[in-house]
Amino acid sequence: MSFIEIRQLTKQFRQAVKEPGLAGAVKHLFSQKYVDKTAVAGINLDIEEGETVAYVGPNGAGKSTTIKMLTGILVPSSGTISVGGIDPYRNRMENARTIGAVFGQRTQLWWDIPISETFSLLKDIYEIPEPLYKRNLEQFIELLGMKDFLHLTARRLSLGQRMRADLAAALLHNPRTVYLDEPTIGLDIAVKQRIREFIRASNQERGTTVMLTTHDLGDIEDLCSRLVIIDQGSLIYDGTLAAVKDRFARERVIHFQLEKADLPALREALDRMPKVTAEKLERQHVSLRFDRFHITASEVASAVMRCGEVIDFRIDEPGIEHVIKQVYEGRISLDEQHADKQTAAGTEANRR
Amino acid sequence: MNAWLRLSRSWRAYSSLATRSMQNTLAYRLSYVVNFASSFVLLIAMYALWNAIYAGREELAGMSWAQMKTYLIISFISNSLLSYYSETRISGKILDGSVSADLLKPLDFQKARLAETLGSTVIEGGLTVIITATVLAAASGIFKPDFIHSLLFILSVLASLLVKFGIVYIAGLLCFWSTGSLGIVWARMAVTSLFSGALVPLSFFPSWLEKLSLVLPFQGIVHTPASIYLEEVNVWGALGLLALQCAWVCVLWLCGKLMWSWAVRQITIHGG
Numbered sequence: 001m002s003f004i005e006i007r008q009l010t011k012q013f014r015q016a017v018k019e020p021g022l023a024g025a026v027k028h029l030f031s032q033k034y035v036d037k038t039a040v041a042g043i044n045l046d047i048e049e050g051e052t053v054a055y056v057g058p059n060g061a062g063k064s065t066t067i068k069m070l071t072g073i074l075v076p077s078s079g080t081i082s083v084g085g086i087d088p089y090r091n092r093m094e095n096a097r098t099i100g101a102v103f104g105q106r107t108q109l110w111w112d113i114p115i116s117e118t119f120s121l122l123k124d125i126y127e128i129p130e131p132l133y134k135r136n137l138e139q140f141i142e143l144l145g146m147k148d149f150l151h152l153t154a155r156r157l158s159l160g161q162r163m164r165a166d167l168a169a170a171l172l173h174n175p176r177t178v179y180l181d182e183p184t185i186g187l188d189i190a191v192k193q194r195i196r197e198f199i200r201a202s203n204q205e206r207g208t209t210v211m212l213t214t215h216d217l218g219d220i221e222d223l224c225s226r227l228v229i230i231d232q233g234s235l236i237y238d239g240t241l242a243a244v245k246d247r248f249a250r251e252r253v254i255h256f257q258l259e260k261a262d263l264p265a266l267r268e269a270l271d272r273m274p275k276v277t278a279e280k281l282e283r284q285h286v287s288l289r290f291d292r293f294h295i296t297a298s299e300v301a302s303a304v305m306r307c308g309e310v311i312d313f314r315i316d317e318p319g320i321e322h323v324i325k326q327v328y329e330g331r332i333s334l335d336e337q338h339a340d341k342q343t344a345a346g347t348e349a350n351r352r
Numbered sequence: 353m354n355a356w357l358r359l360s361r362s363w364r365a366y367s368s369l370a371t372r373s374m375q376n377t378l379a380y381r382l383s384y385v386v387n388f389a390s391s392f393v394l395l396i397a398m399y400a401l402w403n404a405i406y407a408g409r410e411e412l413a414g415m416s417w418a419q420m421k422t423y424l425i426i427s428f429i430s431n432s433l434l435s436y437y438s439e440t441r442i443s444g445k446i447l448d449g450s451v452s453a454d455l456l457k458p459l460d461f462q463k464a465r466l467a468e469t470l471g472s473t474v475i476e477g478g479l480t481v482i483i484t485a486t487v488l489a490a491a492s493g494i495f496k497p498d499f500i501h502s503l504l505f506i507l508s509v510l511a512s513l514l515v516k517f518g519i520v521y522i523a524g525l526l527c528f529w530s531t532g533s534l535g536i537v538w539a540r541m542a543v544t545s546l547f548s549g550a551l552v553p554l555s556f557f558p559s560w561l562e563k564l565s566l567v568l569p570f571q572g573i574v575h576t577p578a579s580i581y582l583e584e585v586n587v588w589g590a591l592g593l594l595a596l597q598c599a600w601v602c603v604l605w606l607c608g609k610l611m612w613s614w615a616v617r618q619i620t621i622h623g624g
Contacts, residue, residue, distance in 0.1 A: 073455040073619070096458040108453040112379040113372055124368035125457055153379065 001082075002046035003209060004070070004177070009079035011040040011065050039065040041233035042079065049084075049176070052203050052210040054224035054241075058328045062233040063213040064103075067179050070211070071101050084176060097126065100170035104182035107166055109154035115165045116150045119172060126173035133172070140168040143198045160191035167195060171202055178202070180212040184219055196222045217324065229327055237327065248323040250293050253279060253316040254300055256286045261308030269303045276300060365459060366467040373471030380437065384476055387435055388483075395428045413555045419582055420553075422495040426578040427550045429484050433477040433513050434520065438469050440537055442524030451619065461616075462521065462608055469517050477513070501583050504590045508577040511597040515572040518604025519544060525608070528615040549575035569600040 017033040018024050040062040047053055057063050068074040069081060072088030072095045081088055088095040102108075110118045123133045141147055144164040149157055157165065163183065171178060180199070184192045200223060202208045214220065220227060220241060227244060229237040237244065261283055270276055275294045279287035290300050297315060304310060377384070402424065406417045415423070442465055445451045454461055488494055497505065523540040530536060545551045547570035554565050554575050565571050576597055580590045 068452075071456060073452050075617070092455065093458045093460075096456055099456075101456050103452075106450065106453065108456070110372060110376065112376045117372060117375060121368050121372045125365045125459060127365070 003049040003084055004045070004047035004211075005080075005082045006043055006045040006066075006070075007080045009040055009043045009045075009066070009069065009081060010038065010077050011062075011069060011074065012036045012038050012077045038233050040069070040076075043230070043233075043235055045228065045235065045238070047209060047211065049209050050203070050207040051226060052199075052224045053212070053226045053228055054220040055211055055213045055228050055230065056215075056220065056324060057213075057230040061230045063230060064181055066230070067101075067181050067211070067213060071099060071179055072096065097173075098175055099177045099179065100173070100175035101179040102163075102166050102170045102181065102183050104163065104180075104185040107154060107162055108169060109162065109165055111154050114151050114153055115146075115157070115169075118154070118165075118169060122169055122172050128173050132174065136172055136174070137168075140171070140198075143201060144168055144194055160187050163187060164191065164195065164198075167198060171208070174206060175208065177209045177211070180210065180214075182214055183212060184214065184216050192216070192218065199223055229324070231328060244323055248327075249318045250291050251289055251318060252292050252297065253287055253289045254297060255314050255316070256288075256301075256304050256308075256310050257312040258284055258286060258304075258308040259311055261286065263307075266304065266307040269307060273300070273303060366463055369459075369464055370467040370471030370474075373468040374475050377435075377437075377472040377475040383437070384435065384479070387437075388432065388480065391428065391432055395424060398424055413553070415553060415555065418493050418495055421493065422582060423553055423578050425484060425488060425494070426581050427574045429481060430509065430512055430516075430548075430574045430577055431545075431550055432480040432484075433473055433509070434469065434516050435472065435476045438472050438476075439520050439541075441465075441468070442521060443527045443537055446524065446527045446615075455616075455619075461612055462605070465521060466517060469520075470513075473513060495582060497581055497583050500587055501580055501590065504587070504594065505577055505581045508572075508580050508590075508594055508597060511594060511601060512573045512577050514601040515569055515597060515604065516544075518601060518608060519569065519573075521608045522604065522611055525611045525615045528618045544570055544573065547571065548573035549578065553578070569604060572597040572600050 013036070014034045015037050016028065017035055018028045043062075043066065055063055055066065065074065069076050070083060070088055072092040075089045083095060084098060086095045086098070109115055110121070119137060122128070128136075141150065144167065146161075146164055146168065149161045149165070152161075154162060154165065167180075167183060170180075178199075183199070184195055187195070196219065199210060199212075203210050203223075210223070212219065212223065225240060227237065227239065227241045228235060263281060263283065266281070266286065267278075270278060270288070273290075273295055275291040277289045279289050286304060288300055288304070290297075301310070301313065399421070402420050403417075406412065406420065410416065412420070445454065451461075454464065457464075488496075519540065523536055526536050547565045547568050549565070549571060550573070554562050554571065557565060565575070576593045579585055580593060585593060
């Protein structure tokens with residue numbers, strides 16, 4: 001049995017339908033019509049202890065709903081959840097002791113007392129032993145750079161400071177599982193880096209299981225070995241980030257800065273190489289697109305070097321953004337069988 | 353042994369919450385001063401009003417002017433024990449959705465809210481009591497009860513606080529059901545000040561209304577402590593009133609518990 005086990009998890013919300021205009025509003029007073037909107041539709045997911053999972057999907061895909069059910073603040077409509085053997089909804093309090101959560105849009109800090117006081121309140125709430133509390137607090141202050149604003153009330157903090165404090169507050173009691181709902185939303189790159197380092201450290205040192213939702217693909221690349229994509233309430237991908245990249249980000253573009261290039265000879269060489277196309281072919285600048293499963297970068301580079309003197313070169317890898325966007329838009333099916341055919345077609349289309 | 357350890361630990365969590373709530377209240381000291389000043393103005397207005405009504409009369413509904421003055425001050429104390437802020441905090445939590453953050457904590461929602469309320473009351477109510485007690489001691493023509501009644505009065509003020517919390521808590525939870533809170537908060541305030549005797553002493557009511565008020569929990573907020581202070585009841589009577597208050601505290605607490613288990617289903621089923 002896995003540490004977190006989700007079986008056929010479904011959540012439906014009831015939404016009131018109001019007809020437009022005043023007449024509609026009056027009508028609604030007497031006869032309410034509802035539609036059931038399915039936010040999460042029969043998800044199965046297994047997460048092992050110590051994993052870091054990115055839970056990704058477009059807005060309204062059901063990410064936050066899933067997280068809320070895992071934390072026990074939403075009841076599933078059907079299906080079961082077990083987190084370390086605890087049913088989060090039935091044993092909300094027991095579950096709450098072993099988890100930490102950050103909802104990026106909302107703070108859990110006390111608004112009008114210094115955040116250091118919030119921390120000591122959490123010490124009492126979670127019954128954190130004094131030595132552990134001291135050790136964690138010192139380490140968190142150091143890692144998250146909180147020294148300068150520890151004495152301020154949450155009201156006065158900037159967004160970046162508040163998020164760091166929220167994160168520290170969620171992890172102070174060494175929770176076994178941490179749920180982070182968009183922990184880096186709206187933050188500058190320096191703070192993002194700090195937060196990612198902090199999450200990585202607590203995962204590595206304490207073996208904390210981390211599940212995070214994000215729109216920031218940097219978070220995924222930096223933190224998560226596993227990627228789960230949800231769309232319209234169903235999981236459409238579950239696997240490693242590297243596998244997605246291998247399958248959908250196989251093309252690279254290599255740029256050369258040249259001196260004394262022999263362009264006709266280069267054209268000839270290109271014709272002999274499979275799946276290599278020229279993006280740009282000038283006397284001083286050559287850009288070539290190639291499929292790294294058919295030809296290696298060094299083969300391309302040596303072909304170019306035979307036809308001119310290379311001063312400088314660099315390789316562009318397509319961003320994961322690009323790939324995930326394609327998945328959301330339904331242009332790529334992550335189903336194994338169709339995948340290759342479709343990418344091939346997509347590549348064809350791109351070339352034209 | 354283990355159970356005791358558990359209990360003392362969880363006591364620590366709630367008392368720590370109460371302490372933080374005191375600190376929070378101190379952060380709002382200016383707002384407290386403004387609140388206090390405005391309710392003090394109201395007290396003076398009520399005083400002037402009743403003074404005019406009593407002009408040329410010895411007694412109204414069995415109360416002398418001296419008793420009435422005292423009654424006004426007692427009702428002022430009972431009303432100031434819980435500030436507007438504490439009264440609206442619970443409904444506020446529900447309306448702005450921050451209740452979901454409370455659900456993430458391993459704390460009982462009702463006990464946690466009580467701890468917070470008591471915490472801010474220590475600061476706010478404490479100040480009010482000191483100020484009014486000074487006024488009481490200095491003013492002349494104000495009734496002063498004997499020792500036993502004073503003691504019972506203090507106990508009944510404490511019980512009145514718990515009665516008021518029970519009512520505020522239940523009304524706050526009603527916000528899960530209606531989307532606007534202001535209506536519920538105002539309705540609760542109006543009903544409370546009418547039936548508790550804060551607006552007019554209950555003995556001024558027509559007899560059916562007075563009887564109704566005496567079977568409702570609201571009387572425990574102002575009427576009970578005032579009757580004890582004014583020695584309208586003897587010691588045994590006062591003890592009986594105290595027992596009634598305590599019974600209401602328990603009933604309201606249990607109702608609040610039931611309401612919460614209903615309310616928590618509303619958020620957890622329909623989304624926060």
